[in-house]
Amino acid sequence: MAPFFKKKSQEDPARQRYPEALWPLLVLGKPNKQTDYNQLAVPLAGYISELIQMALDEDLNLRYENDVAVWAPLHAMEILGVLGAVEAAEPLSQCLDWDDEWVTQALPGIYANIGPASIPILQSHLEDAGHNVWGRICAVDCLSAVAQAHPEQKDAVVRYLTGYLDRPSADDSADEETVTSFIISDLVDLEAREAYPAIKRAYEEDRVNPTIIGLEDVEIAFGMRPPRSPSSSPPDEPGVRLELKCKVCGRERSYLFPKVYCDTNTITNKKKNTRYPPIVIPQRVICSKCGAVDQYELTAMAYAAITADLLARTTPGLKKFRRKDQYIQYVSFQAMGRDMHPLEAVEQYQAKIARRPKDRDLYLGYGNVLRVLGRFEEARAQYQQAIELAPFNPDVYVEMGILALTEGNKEEALSFMEQALQMVLNAPFSQKEKNKLKQIIQGVIRDIQQDKIDDIINPFTMAKPQTDKPHHSAPKPEKRKASPQVRLPKARTASLIRVGRNDPCPCGSGKKYKHCCMKKQK
Ligand SMILES: [Zn+2]
Ligand SMILES: [Zn+2]
Structure with missing residues (x-):
């Protein structure tokens, strides 16, 4: 019996909502190097409102990844940019908040094309703390892109962003601090040396997340201090530097400890509980922002530093990245006759003493x-x-x-x-x-x-x-x-392989670090 194949209909029901001129966008699929929006825009100049409708089309935006039509809204946005569609600036601003990397990475270029008319819209998006923090930061990136593409607007945008650093709410929350930090990052990209006094003030008043960008990075970018040579290790410091996040105020800060331990049982035993951090800091940790005591968690950066250090210990080619003066001591913590994380030991002893x-x-x-x-x-x-x-x-x-x-x-x-x-x-x-x-x-x-x-x-x-x-x-x-209960050799080792914000992301995505894992880890 001959199998009966029903040919799948080529017609997307979404066609019914759009004029024929827009239909090609429904089947174009994922953009690539050959995608020529200038060419695609030519027959669409008269369809601005339909393109806006397609950009925001909920049905299309929520399609599965393997459906070519899921890309149509992005094409519509790009074409609106190419057409310089000022009318699109306001409606597209809702896309700033989307959790869609393709869209949020395309928007700066799109707004740069739409031009200076979008500046007030982007500013009000940034100023509305009701938007999510990444949407507000995306608005900053868009403002920066408009300024780059329209040099006559640069002074005004820089002045605005510089002034925004000193807004009254700048010290209200970890989110505001994140916004401030990314504004500084964009001001650096804009080579806005005139912003330096306000930037310095933000650091002095402890309103910046130094793990996003440090004052030293700003000063190097502004030519105020010599660049770090790519081969040299970070400046020697007598201890281990770790980025920690305070559980009380949410601020991430960099701390230098004379000594830290890494519990080898926690890092090697995957099955065992991960309730306890692998790093044991043998001292009180006081949040430099709010003063909370021992309320820290390791940031992704700290985990990356530990991973880098572990790799550097065991991979000959990476040995040069290890810092001789710093050390994480790898130890197997034991208590009550078995491997035990010290924080677990605290709980166990408290329970036993109660009994x-x-x-x-x-x-x-x-x-x-x-x-x-x-x-x-x-x-x-x-x-x-x-x-x-x-x-x-x-x-x-x-x-x-x-x-x-x-x-x-x-x-x-x-x-x-x-x-x-x-x-x-x-x-x-x-x-x-x-x-x-x-x-x-x-x-x-x-x-x-x-x-x-x-x-x-x-x-x-x-x-x-x-x-x-x-x-x-x-x-x-x-x-x-009795012999020390140490399984791995004591190592005086390094940490912190630096990745610059504009360097290619170490994950291999091909994107800049600041647009990739630096954001993801937040
Ligand atoms: Zn705190
Ligand atoms: Zn990445």
């Missing part, structure tokens, strides 16, 4: 975790709790000494170590055992006196596996010499 409030070992372990996290006051409170619960606790005194050392208080540290030593010497142990413990503690004391502090305060011996034996029969100071 067994008389177990002094829990307070000791919890104190150690808090110490590693830089929460020194809380750590001290746990140690004191442990001391109150048990009279014999040289190990707690050793940990208190390490805490004092971590805080830079050498004298206090030595005093705690001496107390631990006396406690051991007065204990009912065999002479042999006493001598062994004495040697260990005296070794620590010697190291402190000789300023060999790093090995003592590194956290790899934190939160030792708990033993079931009662603590007095297994004195814990001895265990401090």
Whole structure:
């Protein structure tokens, strides 16, 4: 039996809404290098309102990607631009807010073609905070494109954008800050050196997201300082720079930490929970904008820096990108005898202490975790709790000494170590055992006196596996010499491979970084 093929109708029902002259746009499909809008526009000069209707046609815009007609609205917009259709400036402004990369990337060129008449419309779109932040930024890009295409308008646009930097609402929210940052980026592209005082003021008043564009980038672009040579690494800084976002005020800021850890279990174990960030910052992090304490999350930029660092560690060709002075220390954090992120350990210890409030070992372990996290006051409170619960606790005194050392208080540290030593010497142990413990503690004391502090305060011996034996029969100071629980070699490594805003995006899309992943990561 011969199969029966029903030939699919070539006629798009949308044709009924448009004059025949526009029908070719329904089947043109995805634009490419051969797409010649100048040519396509020739027979359409008399159809401005129909083209506007097609540009905004909801049915067409919501078609599936594999339907050629889904591209018709974009063609209509481009042709409206080529025709210089001033009437389209207002209706097309609603497309600024669309979550459609093709459209938002085409709009600056389209508005540049429509010309100066669109300036007031774009300005009011920017000024209306009811629009989404990316729509407002797209309006800025369009204003900038109009100024580029119409040099006689450049001064006015630059003056307007410069003035907008100082608007009263500029410091109201992270969104306003994002808008400000992209305006600065466009002013740089416009080579608007006259905007520098207002730009500098915005940085000084902390109203810019420095991860979008830094004042230094502005000054380099304006020729006020020498460019970074492409091969040179970022300026040497004694620590690790990370971009963090505050969960309270939403601001992204760049922070320099003397030391950060990367938990290898979190980054290598995909199945394990991802509730905790791979980076452990062993100190309080205070938001430089609003002062919130420890309310941060890593930005995409920070994750990229960690990924870059990991790659650089393991890929010979990338080794040169590693910064010798910076380091992320890769460690396998352990607590309660297994791999455990320190933040998980905090939760576990809190739960266990709630169940067994008389177990002094829990307070000791919890104190150690808090110490590693830089929460020194809380750590001290746990140690004191442990001391109150048990009279014999040289190990707690050793940990208190390490805490004092971590805080830079050498004298206090030595005093705690001496107390631990006396406690051991007065204990009912065999002479042999006493001598062994004495040697260990005296070794620590010697190291402190000789300023060999790093090995003592590194956290790899934190939160030792708990033993079931009662603590007095297994004195814990001895265990401090156990081998560090580090799986990956300690690495003094780099981060931050810089991608310029106008560089090709590292994702390989062929677009500029600022139009691609820089926006996506926001
Ligand atoms: Zn904040
Ligand atoms: Zn990209």
